Each structure stands twice: as C-alpha cells, then as structure tokens.
Amino acid sequence: MNRRTFLKRGLQLSALPGVGLGYRAPAFATERGNLKLSLNAFSFNAALRSGDVGIEALFDFCSQQGFAAVDLTAYYIQDYPQVPPDEVLFGIKKMAHHRGLHISGTGVRNNFTESDPLLRKAEIELVKQWVVAAAKLGAPVLRVFAGPRLQEGMVWEEKAVLVVEACKECAAFAANYGVIVAMQNHNEFIQTAAQVDQIMEGVDEEWFGLVLDIGSYSQHDPYEEIQKNIRHAVNWQLKENVNHYGTQKPVDLPRLMQLIRDSDYQGYLPIETLGPGDPFEKVARFLARVREAMG
Structure with missing residues (x-):
C-alpha cells in the first residue's frame, strides 16, 4: 500500500x-510491537570524552548503521553539568534530524540519597534544569540515578524515602515540559526488581518510569528480574552481558526479546556496549546480533 x-x-x-x-x-x-533501535552514547564514552569522536561523527555512524535514534547522555554536551545555550541544544536537534535520527533520551549523573538537604536540593535542581534541556532537544526521556551504593551503617529504606521524594518532585516538574523522568536501575543503590518496584510505587507519578538496565540485576536471576520490572519500562539499556548472580554472562538475546514481545512495551530499545575495544566495531557487531534476535 x-x-x-x-x-x-x-x-x-x-x-x-x-x-x-x-x-x-x-x-x-x-x-510484534513498535520497537525501534537506538544507540546509547555511553558506548563511545572514552572517545567522546577524549575528543577523538564528536557528536556529529557519532550521529553519522548511527545514521550509517540504520539506528532510529540516539540516546545522547548529557555528559557529552557542551558545558555539562551546566545547560548550554539554546543554540547548542537546537543545533544538536537539527544535526540529528538531518541524519534521520531522533534523540530517544538523555541523562544526567545525580545523587538523590544525599543526606544534606541543601546538597540534595542542588541535585534536584540539576535534574530540573536538564528536564528543560531535554524538552528543547526533543528527548522524551531524561534518565536519572537513585544514588551510589550504601556505605556501612546506612539503612536502605531510609535513603529510599529521600529518593522517592526527589523523584516525585522532579516528575511533577517534568510534566510541565512533556518529559518523562526515568530512573535507571544501575546496580548501585538500586540492585533488585523488588527495590525498583518499591521506588516506582512510592513515586507513583504519571511522568516517571524506569530505564530498564538489563545488565544491573546482580542478586537474582536477571531474566526473572527483567520480567518483573518490564511494566515500568519507558526506555532500556540493552547490554552485551547480564550480571548473573555477580558473574558476567553473555545476554541471551532471543530470550530477552521474547520477554519484551510478551510485554506491552513499545518504543526505543537503546543498545550499549562496554569495555575495551573499538566502539565502532563493538557496536556494529552487537547491533547485528540484536537485529537477528528481533527477527
């Protein structure tokens, strides 16, 4: 037709x-769902930070590989953690558009477990500033973290209250800009599906969700954990490995894709490669495997 x-x-x-x-x-x-592949820019972390690869070259590569989008972590945008001038953000948006790419998300490094109220307020303000920047980039999702691993003597439930309060405030703010604030389970403060559920149910905001990181479930069977949390997912990080009870094992992509197909998730599936090696080659190889698993 x-x-x-x-x-x-x-x-x-x-x-x-x-x-x-x-x-x-x-x-x-x-x-089979409306699933589209994106590339998380962290796959090129070392090259982007050193300047060996720039955003334009990254976009060129993504276009050549046939990605639908790029998940452009804010670390690689001029002036981070400060938000750059609008002309920079709009220039990135136009650069992506001219290559047939959407920006599927962006993200910041934050700590909502900070005990000092003034310091935690600053972390919340950072997220709010980048919510506005995400809207200008055309990114529907802003990825945030809960916080680092607990230090000795800290109580998880007490820190979780702080995380929930901060996420609620940020999500309510983000609703005014059409941006979803999405927490990533990053095997730091958040390590299990049950902990994800507790945060999600505590926040209970329409403009809040989960960046489901398949490589960060270290306490239980990762595929069972993914299945439990998939209902919260608004974006993903598909990695080469899962953390199987603390041991890195290659991801079973057919099994993972079946879990996704069996869910009601539709949208972007950003892939992310980690570790040493040429990122251009690593991404291309993993992309081919993901496409094969998607059929």
Whole structure:
C-alpha cells in the first residue's frame, strides 16, 4: 500500500460509524510491537570524552548503521553539568534530524540519597534544569540515578524515602515540559526488581518510569528480574552481558526479546556496549546480533 492509498484508506475509515479516535489498528499491525533501535552514547564514552569522536561523527555512524535514534547522555554536551545555550541544544536537534535520527533520551549523573538537604536540593535542581534541556532537544526521556551504593551503617529504606521524594518532585516538574523522568536501575543503590518496584510505587507519578538496565540485576536471576520490572519500562539499556548472580554472562538475546514481545512495551530499545575495544566495531557487531534476535 503506497502512502496516498494509505491516507485515503484512513480517511475512509474515519468516516465510518464507530471508527475514528477510538479506532484500533488491526492485530497484525502491532503483533510484534513498535520497537525501534537506538544507540546509547555511553558506548563511545572514552572517545567522546577524549575528543577523538564528536557528536556529529557519532550521529553519522548511527545514521550509517540504520539506528532510529540516539540516546545522547548529557555528559557529552557542551558545558555539562551546566545547560548550554539554546543554540547548542537546537543545533544538536537539527544535526540529528538531518541524519534521520531522533534523540530517544538523555541523562544526567545525580545523587538523590544525599543526606544534606541543601546538597540534595542542588541535585534536584540539576535534574530540573536538564528536564528543560531535554524538552528543547526533543528527548522524551531524561534518565536519572537513585544514588551510589550504601556505605556501612546506612539503612536502605531510609535513603529510599529521600529518593522517592526527589523523584516525585522532579516528575511533577517534568510534566510541565512533556518529559518523562526515568530512573535507571544501575546496580548501585538500586540492585533488585523488588527495590525498583518499591521506588516506582512510592513515586507513583504519571511522568516517571524506569530505564530498564538489563545488565544491573546482580542478586537474582536477571531474566526473572527483567520480567518483573518490564511494566515500568519507558526506555532500556540493552547490554552485551547480564550480571548473573555477580558473574558476567553473555545476554541471551532471543530470550530477552521474547520477554519484551510478551510485554506491552513499545518504543526505543537503546543498545550499549562496554569495555575495551573499538566502539565502532563493538557496536556494529552487537547491533547485528540484536537485529537477528528481533527477527
């Protein structure tokens, strides 16, 4: 069906009784979900930080590889942690558009477990500033962290209260800009599916979700943990390895993709490669494996 026929068919359908805003696409259109691949820029962390690779070169590579989008971590944007001038953000947005790319998300490094109220307020303010920047970039998701691993003598539940309060405030603020604040389970303060659930249910905000990091469940079977948390996912980090009870093991991509297909998740699946080696080669190899698993 060409575009003109498709549009004509859509107009015909909308004119039928009972078909319009409430019309549901036929089952075949969404049987496998609307999943699109993105690249998390952290895959090029060392090269981006050293200046060996710039944002434009990264976008060129993503376009050549056929990615739908880039998850552009804010670390690699001029002036971070300060938000750069609008012309910088808009320039990045235009640069991506000219290469057929969306910006599927961005992210900051923050600590919501900070005990000092003034320091925690500064962390919340950092996130709010980048919520506004994310909206200007056209990024629907801003990734945040809960905080680092607990030090001896700290109580997880007490720190979790601080994390929930901070996330609620940031999500309520982000609703005004159409940006979803999404916490990543990063095997630091957050290590299990149960802890993810506790934070998510505590925040309970429409503009809050989870960046589901498949490589950061270290306490239990990672695939069972993923299945428990997939309902919260608004974005992902698909990695080459899972943390199987503390041991790095190659991800079972067919099993993972089946979990995703069995869920109601639709949207971007950012991939991220880590460790030594040429990031161009590592990303290309992992991308081929992910595409094969997606069928």
